[in-house]
Amino acid sequence: MLNKQSPLPMYYQIEEDIKKRIAKQEFLPGESIPSERALTEMYDVSRMTVRQAVNNLVQEGLLYREKGKGTFIAEAKMEQSLSGLTSFTEDMKRRGLKPGNKLLSFEVKEAGSPLAKKLGMEADERVYEVRRVRLADDVPMALETTYIPYGLMPELTEEHIQQSFYAYVEALGFTIGRAEQAIEAALADEYQAEALEIPLHAALLGIERLTFTTDGRPFELVQSAYRADRYKFLAEIHRN
Template sequence: MLNKQSPLPMYYQIEEDIRQRIAKQEFFPGEAIPSERSLTETYDVSRMTVRQAVNNLVQEGLLYREKGKGTFIAETKMEQPLTGLTSFTEDMKRRGLKPGNNLLSFDVKEAGSKLAAKLQIEAGERVFEVKRVRLADEVPMALETTFIPYALMPGLTQAHIQQSFYAYVESELGLTIGRAEQAIEASLADEAEADALAIPLHAALLGIERLTFTTDNTPFELVQSAYRADRYKFLAEIKRN
């Protein structure tokens, strides 16, 4: 199956063959690939060569390991462009997936100084704090905490949160969503995040903080999200000035 006369390294040829087999649906997400010993026999190479190929595919996110069980085909990651301002619900519907929420808490609290500064309100003013797990086709995708100035939308209820919040803001409140400031950083899942997202402890996460404004530059939500890094990747187009 491999061309040993090719200038391409053996491990790279194995990677490409596994990629093609996944593309041809010889392997499916969640299915175990053959053992290192089996792959060594199949490709007629050393175990070290097979291990390098598999390690590269694990680092790429195409495969994942479970200790004591083996190596498996990873789910295809959702590609989220960092252009355009859409809600989670809008994004999932656009992908043809069923959006959902597991509401963990819906509280009104006093804003601390850091939160108040970001929302451009006074420290001690009331804010809604909403914690929920965001779902796509019933699969947990992100753990999300949202802070909303109470004075801006005092009529907000759990029912509004369970639907598309952006639709409520624009259709019922008559506000126009303008822009957002967003920061992304890597993190590892703690016990609460791992439990909420049904992932292993210390699994990789993409931490995102987004502050969203109306067209008159009024902040109306601060969202802190922990996205599963095994299911999401973010894309950006960068142009040279």
């Protein structure tokens, strides 16, 4: 099964073989993979080699471990392009998934200096602060806090937030232009872990996005924590 004459390390060949089996649906999400002992016999290599291959696949998010139970095939990650500007609702519908929201809070508050600076406001002006869990087919995908200038859309309600916010913005006559986005790695704290139904200190993708209308006015600041076991972001990069 493995080419022991190849310059490619044995653990790498095992990783690639398991990936092919996942792609061919020989191993399905939620199913356990064979034990280390079984894999050692299957590939005719040392247990250390098998362990290295499995550890690498766990780090990639293709496998996950449950203490005392074994190692399992993870759900396939959603691929999100960084080249387009869509709302979560629009993106889930495009994938054929049912978008949903679990609204945690909806309130109006004073912006304060750091937030006001990002949104091009005065510190004493008001903003909507909306906290919610974003769902795909009822599965928690991201914990999101959104800030919106109150004066820009004073009639915004919880009902509008529960639908596609971008559709509401465009219905008001605004044209959405561009966004600035920053991504960083993070670990789930207790609040995030509970909201997203993931283990404490599980890997997250922390994302902050500031979105502008075509006339350059910022209308939305979103701070999100995406589940790293369910999401990955893709970017096409060209050499200047």
